[in-house]
Amino acid sequence: MGLKPRSLKNRLLLSLFVVAVVVFILTELIFIEKGRRSLVKMIEKSVDAYVSSLVAMRLAGPDGGTGLNLAEESIGESKDRSTNAYFLILRLSDSREIARSESLRDVNLSLPMSPQEFPRGKTYFWKARIQGEKVRCAALREFARIETAGDAGSSMDSGESECLFIAGLSQGYIGIRLRETLEITAPLLTIELAVMLALGWVVIWRGLAPLRVFEREVQAISSANLTPVTVPEIKEFASVATTLNAIIANLKDAFERERRFTSNVAHELRTRVSEIRCASEVALKYADDLNERERKNYEDILQSAKEMQDTVLNLLTLARCHAGQLKPQKDLIQLRPLIESLWEKRAKEAASRGIIGFGAVPENLSIVTDRNFLEIILDNLFSNAASHSVENGKIGWVASNHGGEFSFSISNSVRGLSEDDLRCMFEPFWRKDEVRSSGDSHSGLGLSLVKSLAGVLGLSVSARLTAPAILTITLFEKRAA
Known part of the structure; x- marks a missing residue:
């Protein structure tokens, strides 16, 4: 465990106080x-x-x-x-x-x-x-x-x-x-000590002003904001800021190359997958000319093509999110009907595995945001819960809006998930080894897409283990009071 960072201003003031007391004595x-x-x-x-x-x-x-x-x-x-x-x-x-x-x-x-x-x-x-x-x-x-x-x-x-x-x-x-000398000089020197500390505090505060600006700019750095920081007029920090700006520039270039690569791959795959899907659909259109084995093969090819199209579409959406090309709309959305309709799409799959779903959403709960993006987010959350919950498990969800703070949480039973897995859960294509080897048809882009679209809508998303075998994913929005 690392040491708790200490304030440079407090350390300088403490050093000044010690020096002043020593000089006083x-x-x-x-x-x-x-x-x-x-x-x-x-x-x-x-x-x-x-x-x-x-x-x-x-x-x-x-x-x-x-x-x-x-x-x-x-x-x-x-x-x-x-x-x-x-x-x-x-x-x-x-x-x-x-x-x-x-x-x-x-x-x-x-x-x-x-x-x-x-x-x-x-x-x-x-x-x-x-x-x-x-x-x-x-x-x-x-x-x-x-x-x-x-x-x-x-x-x-x-x-x-x-x-x-x-x-x-x-x-x-x-x-x-x-004693008379001490009685005369001690109060005067005490006043001088207080004045020295007050002036020292002012000097330190003004001297550290560029560092405070530097701190705010560094704290604002994120994957969505790679703006170079201002180089302070302080020699000791100028080299740090210059090095940091060089790292930001390299990171920005790396992100840009990743976005271009993802976009190019998605576009290339989209064309090829569309051709495969089109060929499969044409072949199945004349199913009477096919024997049972050929028809089954074309149906499997068509299903795989549809899944690949979904993956390509998710990749394109991720690339547009990272490039800042998605502009959300402002729609007034009643959450209860939307959530119920999305669960109905996954209820059959969940019931086939003995999974029970239940939720609590106030009847008049609403939110102003982009309907299409929110629907994709919630649909992926329900899909993830229905696909990865243990058999005969439970899925529960709750939505609320207290004091201007909207939140939606969905929980499901899991097995073999650890705290280390939570840090990787929102990375593109991440899946646990057990899921990869089980032949699961999901690509591992769902939660990554959830996090990216949530950022576009100004929402945050987090995952935690509320119990050893319960995964809870929360989507929340903090509004100004």
Whole structure:
């Protein structure tokens, strides 16, 4: 079983949607990443300035000790335990802690390396976590002035000591700003995505317009309509249309050759068969001069000539149907009398084989179409049912016209017919092998003629097995409401 075909327009729209969503996500990620880097750089600058301000402070040791003499404006918010700013100063000679901010409390700040390994004179940045909060830290290794207390409380400069100045700022601000950026850019990008999809739909719809025309023309191709399709102005489909037109031209030529052949054969046979029939009729006109054997031979020849004439006439009618030479008339036909008269012609043959026929046709049911063509169609359907129904079988028919839709169905009992046979049933000269070998006098043109004449009248015909042993052939017409 083949896969169900998918719409090219839907596939293109889906591809466009996927691409647009990917572009949307990538654009949003780029915005966020650029914003994050910008904020990180801003925090690093702030931390760098913070740690540089610590280096500029004077370190003092009251009572001979070492301490930190910081102005209130230099300490800033780091005195507050709830602040997001931190600092720590270590003396490298003995790794002694000189000062720490109140915000650090008793937290043991984890360093990426030992204090003595930090580069001298260069700010080093790293990430740390303080009480579960992400913090951007910076460390600067520099010499600082150390003062010790002298006599009478005076201070004495004891020289410089190398210290590690550490400062940190919380990165929570980054998350806040990134959320703000996302809240601003996401709706805008969503609107852009919707506009892109709408414009994409319009572009795809307009771009596929030649393909829709091509599709309609291809769907209109049939044995009765072999008009070449318009070559689209799209390179990918132009070659397909050109190839299809070449196939249509070859097919048209083949059909035309077949019509000419059928017509020529029918005309040639018609002349020869007429001569044979005429000779047989003349001979039988003087039957008194013939013995019993000769008379029987001429009667058989005449019967065969009549059957051949019917075959030739059907061939000519088929050729004219295919050539479009038949022009139907418009007659108002009462169906019930016509169907009853046609069944009477076949009732004797059916009864001889034990076949029962019955039908249901409304009394006033009528149709406007060509009487002669419809009569040929129905007569062939009854002939086919009476000839090929199994012995002691049944033939049933029903005609109706509901909601402007006319239909006529005829069913008969069959044996050995399969679904594959239904596809060949309306081909000229098709008969099952069992029928061919049984000596049946039918030529196999009846149902082919039914289908061709039905097409001339604007009718359709179908065959189906309504049960394993019941064949139903339906003739129907759909009228506009």
